[in-house]
Amino acid sequence: MDTPDEMLARAAAQGDRAAFATLLARHYDRLHGFCWRLTGSRTEAEDLTQDICAALPAKLQGWRGEARFTTWLYRIAVNAAHDLRRRQATRAKAALGWGDWELARQDEIAVEREAQDWLATAMSSLSPDLRDTVALTLGEGLTQGEAAEILGLSEGTVAWRMSEVKKRLKAMAKAEGMT
Structure with missing residues (x-):
């Protein structure tokens, strides 16, 4: 007889490794597929799924059992995907800012080089x-x-x-x- 997810989740929250392994075996492929749909990228889905699985033991400590385990797991995945998107947006903004700074620096170098060239010609x-x-x-x-x-x-x-x-x-x- 299959043990319900909710019972396995409670046992895993208490430190039962076998219960945790059973939950992962049952839901890993579905979680990965969901993450793939959330991210649109196989690589990002793999990373996100691994991150969720790594954080799951700690998160299970806060599981109250008010919803089905799968509903709760999907919510965790959605939140993780949102966090990933925020991090990516922050990195993209930082990269753009860095690019703007580098362009300005290159412009300054070019202006300085032009001034030095003019001065060398004038001095001659x-x-x-x-x-x-x-x-x-x-x-x-x-x-x-x-x-x-x-x-x-x-x-x-x-x-x-x-x-x-x-x-x-x-x-x-x-x-x-x-x-």
Whole structure:
């Protein structure tokens, strides 16, 4: 004689492994088929069914027996599918946000690279004296006094050269329509 699901569920809730195994044997295929219909994917259905089966011993502790066991099991499956969909939606949103962030980062890199290329081209049009001064002060981070000492000039001359570089670069940018 077959033991009713409800009796097996009560026994499984009390720790009866044989009762639990019998419940799984009876309902696993039906649960898997239901999960497949809920998810539309064989792989997701397999994962979801396994997750439900793994959580079932703990969930049986809360089973009150007010509904048929199969009704209760279907409710567990529906809730698990809803949870899965919420997790997937959250991951999708996070992935989209990450993608937007990466696109913005790539745009920033491209703008910076373009500015660096423009600056390199503009610098090549300067006289060697002005380029040397810029290379020491901006490129190497030296003070105007340190650059003056290296170049054998007065600090005032280095300051004038830097002022001249700024004026020329501004004029080049204006001529090219940059602001």
